[in-house]
Amino acid sequence: MSQWTASVGAQQLGRLLDAQYGRGTRSPVTSLNGRRVPAYRSLADRIRLLVLEGRVPVAARLPAERELAAALSVSRTTVAAAYEALRTEGFLESRRGAGSWTAVPAGNPLPTRALDPLPPEASGSVIDLGCAALTAPEPWLTRAFQGALEELPPYAHTHGDYPAGLPALRRALADRYTARGIPTMPEQIMITTGAMGAVAAICRLMAGRGERVAVESPSYANVLQLMREAGARLVPVAMADRLAGWDLPAWRQVLRDAAPRLAYVIADFHNPTGALAPEEQRRALVEATRAAGTVLVADETMSELLLEPDVELPRPVCAFDPAGSTVITVGSASKSFWAGLRLGWVRAAPEVIRSLVAARAYADLGTPVLEQLAVSWLLGTEGWDSALEIRRAEARESRDAVVAALQRHLPDWEFTVPRGGLTLWVRTGGLSGSRIAQVGERLGVRVPSGPRFGVDGAFEGYVRLPFTVRGPVADQAAVRLAEAARLVAAGAPVAVESPQTYVA
Numbered sequence: 001m002s003q004w005t006a007s008v009g010a011q012q013l014g015r016l017l018d019a020q021y022g023r024g025t026r027s028p029v030t031s032l033n034g035r036r037v038p039a040y041r042s043l044a045d046r047i048r049l050l051v052l053e054g055r056v057p058v059a060a061r062l063p064a065e066r067e068l069a070a071a072l073s074v075s076r077t078t079v080a081a082a083y084e085a086l087r088t089e090g091f092l093e094s095r096r097g098a099g100s101w102t103a104v105p106a107g108n109p110l111p112t113r114a115l116d117p118l119p120p121e122a123s124g125s126v127i128d129l130g131c132a133a134l135t136a137p138e139p140w141l142t143r144a145f146q147g148a149l150e151e152l153p154p155y156a157h158t159h160g161d162y163p164a165g166l167p168a169l170r171r172a173l174a175d176r177y178t179a180r181g182i183p184t185m186p187e188q189i190m191i192t193t194g195a196m197g198a199v200a201a202i203c204r205l206m207a208g209r210g211e212r213v214a215v216e217s218p219s220y221a222n223v224l225q226l227m228r229e230a231g232a233r234l235v236p237v238a239m240a241d242r243l244a245g246w247d248l249p250a251w252r253q254v255l256r257d258a259a260p261r262l263a264y265v266i267a268d269f270h271n272p273t274g275a276l277a278p279e280e281q282r283r284a285l286v287e288a289t290r291a292a293g294t295v296l297v298a299d300e301t302m303s304e305l306l307l308e309p310d311v312e313l314p315r316p317v318c319a320f321d322p323a324g325s326t327v328i329t330v331g332s333a334s335k336s337f338w339a340g341l342r343l344g345w346v347r348a349a350p351e352v353i354r355s356l357v358a359a360r361a362y363a364d365l366g367t368p369v370l371e372q373l374a375v376s377w378l379l380g381t382e383g384w385d386s387a388l389e390i391r392r393a394e395a396r397e398s399r400d401a402v403v404a405a406l407q408r409h410l411p412d413w414e415f416t417v418p419r420g421g422l423t424l425w426v427r428t429g430g431l432s433g434s435r436i437a438q439v440g441e442r443l444g445v446r447v448p449s450g451p452r453f454g455v456d457g458a459f460e461g462y463v464r465l466p467f468t469v470r471g472p473v474a475d476q477a478a479v480r481l482a483e484a485a486r487l488v489a490a491g492a493p494v495a496v497e498s499p500q501t502y503v504a
């Protein structure tokens with residue numbers, strides 16, 4: 001189990017139940033979905049939903065029956081019957097004298113480990129909604145490489161190994177932070193192989209086997225998997241509802257109780273939910289992580305993809321820790337420009353950068369020179385900002401098309417439309433997201449299911465849709481998903497294993 005064992009107190013569970021479903025949980029006979037059901041059944045259903053929605057982690061210790069009964073003002077028999085029902089359904093495991101822990105049933109499809117990119121020849125028949133990444137913003141890709149080729153000759157006389165990155169690009173990125181109001185020196189920047197390369201380098205240095213890493217729940221699937229494979233113990237912290245950012249009391253509790261070595265967050269247009277953490281939350285989380293001695297990794301991969309003209313972006317997380325003693329920032333050219341460059345970076349204190357660079361000798365040694373020159377050219381000309389405008393226009397058009405198509409064909413699927421980013425986090429009307437993904441694959445639409453973005457089994461009732469398709473393709477994707485939903489609702493047979501969707 002890659003996870004940290006959380007404990008949920010009786011008062012805390014009471015608050016979570018109230019916050020999500022109102023105080024109805026506490027009456028002896030209550031209604032869920034308009035039905036009148038016994039109180040124990042309602043309580044069991046609601047605890048099950050908290051687990052499936054990632055509000056209570058899997059493998060969390062639940063309060064003793066007597067304590068929960070007192071906190072909810074219900075009888076102990078009600079709690080005992082609810083726990084028994086959860087045990088029968090596989091959502092609770094108990095050991096006499098030791099307590100009870102949340103679980104997901106053995107048959108609940110968990111995300112597979114393997115990633116299986118869709119072969120290019122399948123692109124004519126399958127609508128691939130697995131990757132939140134757009135095609136290159138031409139003519140700027142071609143122009144950038146033309147500019148890079150002109151800059152290349154002096155580098156041909158060197159060995160070409162730059163483990164910290166090309167000085168010109170480190171300077172250009174440092175200047176960009178300085179222009180955003182966060183004074184930065186080139187020594188605070190390291191160029192990496194995409195944001196993934198940056199997170200991998202940080203994990204190698206700081207989050208080895210058994211180390212605790214607090215993550216948002218849900219979070220970016222590939223980073224979760226990277227951390228699991230590094231042997232880190234993931235500590236999930238639920239996101240606030242309706243794209244309201246982080247749940248600061250939950251963060252403070254995890255920082256206090258689990259004392260994680262690292263915390264990994266996506267403050268800007270979070271993948272998958274699209275949430276944008278407000279500025280006061282950023283300040284508060286930096287303060288809380290600093291007080292806990294936890295290093296806060298802020299992934300800014302999506303930060304430039306603001307899709308609304310009237311929204312003022314909060315200051316970056318590192319603005320609240322400019323010297324970089326607590327915050328390590330991860331950036332990338334993948335969403336602002338093009339993922340095919342495989343170019344990212346780290347911004348941190350100079351001594352952290354030196355340690356990351358030293359550790360890199362045993363990983364990938366460096367990032368290709370020509371790609372670095374291309375990004376340096378883009379940042380030094382109007383190329384970056386012009387390409388970004390193309391990006392934003394495409395993503396905005398796609399977001400609006402995807403939202404309209406879902407409203408047309410799947411009116412009972414729920415979501416909150418984000419103001420930026422590339423992803424829509426969709427509740428699939430009570431149906432299993434994993435099963436929809438599996439049936440969708442057969443019908444020619446590929447979507448990643450919710451559990452890929454959770455820690456150990458949460459978010460079964462979700463799928464993530466990217467803003468990468470427009471016009472009739474967006475409509476056709478929703479038509480196929482609606483057909484998949486119809487088949488799943490009708491009980492279409494599907495294997496237990498979820499498809500090996502490539503997620504980015």
Ligand SMILES: Cc1ncc(COP(=O)(O)O)c(C=O)c1O
Nearest residue numbers: 194195196220271301332334504
């Ligand atoms: C939050 C986040 N981090 C990292 C990545 C991967 O970035 P890169 O292509 O730079 O490795 C993605 C891609 O979707 C992402 O959404």
